[in-house]
Amino acid sequence: MNNTKRPYHHGKLRQALVDMAVTVAEETGKDIISVREVARRLGVSSGAPFRHFPNRESLMTAVAEEATMRLRLRVERDLLAAPPEPLARLKTLGRSFIQWALHNPTQFKLVSSRRLFEFDSSASLPVHFDAVRQITLKLVTQAQEAGELPTGPLPEFALALRALAYGLARMQVDGQLPQWQVDVNQAEATLISSLNLIVDGLRPVRPHPK
Amino acid sequence: MNNTKRPYHHGKLRQALVDMAVTVAEETGKDIISVREVARRLGVSSGAPFRHFPNRESLMTAVAEEATMRLRLRVERDLLAAPPEPLARLKTLGRSFIQWALHNPTQFKLVSSRRLFEFDSSASLPVHFDAVRQITLKLVTQAQEAGELPTGPLPEFALALRALAYGLARMQVDGQLPQWQVDVNQAEATLISSLNLIVDGLRPVRPHPK
DNA sequence: ACCTGAACACCGTTCAAGT
C-alpha cells in the first residue's frame, strides 16, 4: 500500500515494463500490446519505455525471453518427477508443453508465432529453445534404442513429435477446438489423450522384447 | 493498360479490396494489413473501404473466407487424383494441407490464428472448415476399418493427425524450422516426410491381413 | 448508390527540457 506520490524516478521500470506487458497481453488475449498502455498503467509517460527499450520489438523480445525460459524450466522440472522409461518421459514432455501453452496462452502465441520480435537478435531465446529441443532429441533416441518407437531418421521423428504437441496446443489457443467438438472444459485432457493416442500407436515393426 | 483518369466510381471496389488485402499480406508477410494502405494502392480515399466493410475485421473475414475455400478446393482436388487406400488418401490430405500452407503462408496464418476476424460471424467459414474436417474423419474411420491404423476413439485420433499436419506447417510459417536444422530449401519435403514417418509408424496391435 | 477528405482518437517513436 504505497500511497505516497510517485517519485520522478521509477527505479525498476525495465522489469516493471516486461511484467506489465505480460499482464496486459494475458488480460486482453492479444500478443500485440500497446507500449503507451503499458506506460499508462505504470503511471509513467509515453516516452519512458524508450529509455529502456529502443522500440516495441525489443520489449517484446524481453517478454519472449522470459516466457521461453519459464517454459524450459517447467519442462525440466516436470521431467525430474517423471518415470525412467524414455517413451513415458517423452509423453511427460509433451504434456508439460501443452499444459504450459494452455495456462499461458498469449505468451505461448507470442513466443511461437515470432511475429513481434527477432528470434536471432536475442542471446537467450535460442539457448532456451534449443535446451527443450535437445531433450526431445535425446528422449526420441533413447525410446528408439529401447524399441519403444519405430526406427526412423532422428531429426524428422523428433520434429514430427514436437509438431504434434505444438499443433495440438495451437489449435486450442487459436480457438479451433470448438469446431472439433471438443468440450471447452476438457480441452487439456482431450489434447493430452490425443497426443498419447499417437505416441502409443507408434510401434516398431518387431515388437520390442518384454 | 487503362491510362484514362480514374472514374469517381471504382465499380468493383469490394472484390478489389479483398484481392489487394491478400496481395499486401503475402507481400509483407504480415497478416495484419493497413486498410489505408490497401485503399492507397487502389487509388481510393481512406474512407472508401468502409462503404463496403463496416470495419477492418470484416474485411479480414472476407479474406479468410476466400482463403479457407481455396484450401478446401485444393484438398478436394488433390484427393480426386489420390490412390484408393484410406491411409494413402490420408497422407495425401496431409500433404495438400501442408503444401497449401507453405505456398500461402500469410493467408494460412490468418485463417488458422483467427486473430483478426470472428470465425463464427461468417456463414461460409465454418462450412469450408468443416468440409475438410469431415474428410479427415471419414478417412481415419476407413483406415481404421481397413486395419491400416490402430483402433482408438475417432475424434481424438483425427484431431491428433490434423494437429500433426497443422503443427508441421505452422513451425515452417512461424520460422521455427531453422532451429530444427531443416534446410530452408527442403522444408516442404522434410515436413511431408516427417508426417509420413508418423502415419506409417502407426500400426494396429495385430498386423492387418495382407 | 458510391466516393471524397477533413476530422477524431488513437498509435510508436523522437527529443529538448526537466529532476
Add this chain to the structure above:
DNA sequence: ACCTGAACACCGTTCAAGT
C-alpha cells in the same frame, strides 16, 4: 542517469459533402 511531454507521422473509423 532517468523521466516528461510536446511533436511527428502514422492508424482505424466517422460523416458531411460531393458525383
